[in-house]
Amino acid sequence: MFKLVALLFPVLRGPALRLMTLAAALALSACAGLPPRTPEKPELAIPASASTELGRAALSLNSPPDGLSSMRPLIEASYALDARLELMRRARSSLDIQTYQLGNDKTGRLLLREMRNAARRGVRVRLLLDDFYTAGMDNLLLGLASEPNAEVRLFNPFVNLRDHSSGRWLEFFSDFRRLNHRMHNKLFVADGAMMIAGGRNLADEYFLRAENANFIDFELLLAGPVVPEAADIFDTYWNSDVVWPLQRVAGTSRTAAELQASFEEATSPAQAPPPGPLPITDVLGDLPLGAQLAGIDELKWMRAEANATADSPNKALGVMSRPTQTLAHRFHEMLGTARSNVVVISPYFIPGDEGMERIRMGREQGVNITVITNSLADSDEPLVNINYNRYRVDMLKLGVNLYEVSTQQLRRSGQFRDLLKKARGRLHAKLALVDRQWVLLGSMNLDPRSALLNTEFGVRVRSFDLTQALLFAYQLDDIEGVYRVTLKPDGKNVEWIGTGDVDNEVLDSEPDSSMLTRLQLLLFSWFVPTDQL
Structure with missing residues (x-):
């Protein structure tokens, strides 16, 4: 998934290159656009047949x-x-x-x-x-x-x-x-x-x-x-x-x-x-x-109620007339029905003001909320992580259980040590478990880009069996291979507690990332609107 900062690097390297970029962009704007459309007969899916x-x-x-x-x-x-x-x-x-x-x-x-x-x-x-x-x-x-x-x-x-x-x-x-x-x-x-x-x-x-x-x-x-x-x-x-x-x-x-x-x-x-x-x-x-x-x-698989849904492709034209038409809105509505437990797994997590209000309402109703996302060092979109950081303390104050995936911790977990070998491990699953009955999955990240700019596809499943299988496979009731993020005693800052071994190390700065990296990302975040992430 691209982020706007990746696009900015080519134009941030000196006045000459900026001038060349601007000139080329102006020239391209005069180049050929999309070819004219010609009427085409709609093509439809071929239904399932017992002949196959x-x-x-x-x-x-x-x-x-x-x-x-x-x-x-x-x-x-x-x-x-x-x-x-x-x-x-x-x-x-x-x-x-x-x-x-x-x-x-x-x-x-x-x-x-x-x-x-x-x-x-x-x-x-x-x-x-x-x-x-x-x-x-x-x-x-x-x-x-x-x-x-x-x-x-x-x-x-x-x-x-x-x-x-x-x-x-x-x-x-x-x-x-x-x-x-x-x-x-x-x-x-x-x-x-x-x-x-x-x-x-x-x-x-x-x-x-x-x-x-x-x-x-x-x-x-x-x-x-x-x-x-x-x-x-x-x-x-x-x-x-x-x-x-x-x-x-x-x-x-x-x-x-x-x-x-x-x-x-x-x-x-x-x-x-x-x-x-x-x-x-x-x-x-x-x-x-x-x-x-x-x-x-x-051949025996799980059986459950399941429905597919997606944004309209016209979202790319900016003509979605109502926010309620988006997959993101339907996703948040589903989370709002929770009565006891919500687990959200998202590689990119920026709740925004609306998301924070929904979290607050859920906690007031006694809903246990767990969020699992990438750590700064292991995110392939670190600018998103910098923006997510702005909500960390407030989420913890509301009583959210917050975990961040880390390659260092994953390698201490037997489940992933052999699979990762020398490569970094990053979270990419987009999942939500609601009241241990509903599973929401698909392509949608919990960030403004997925909500406002990109089109997304998802499936909603009502299945206790599927929920239990996911809890077992990902060890969600006893999570390993992640850092648990908690508030420090001052109530203003956070610390990271390891879960991958018996030592359970405690860190007071972003795991596996340097001060220089964090400073660079913070500076770039000032130039990139949150709604582009």
């Missing part, structure tokens, strides 16, 4: 039909990637994939190759990408789109100098009002029968395959009535006015055959190696999806 393996499995999971959906938690990254590969390889009618980021790395290329393979089997493949992270990927994506059964579309695309990040930054500033809105949704639907929803982007670091830093995340694999709800949302985006066919904005002089040959090389096993073998079972004792589908008569 996944369709039959979904019918088996949801028989007899009772309005409930079936679900399986995807807690471990290796199992989440394997589930996608299994669904793509078993799909026979359609793949509808929507994501904020598709990495130009071994994971992104592996998934692109599976999409290509599916298209060549006759599967209709629709890939919908936000255009923010596609610099340098046009030919790779055009290679997929050159397949007769595959189509790639871009949300709110860049037009000029598409292959160069510096050119995109300049276009961003010259068309800031439009390009500042991004599609943060993540959704994966196979054969209209099964779907994956949650927080993971399609890149190495979201599946523990990166060397420097990896994300701890969460998703659900679902079948049942919630799937056509999600498919309808995908269709709304796919056919919206802020989505463009890739070929309309990405030109190339290559022929289809040349694009396909280049794609073949870029997604070869040398460039896109498959993942290693899976553990026999996941943390909850479940077999890999392929093994489950092979034993269809014994």
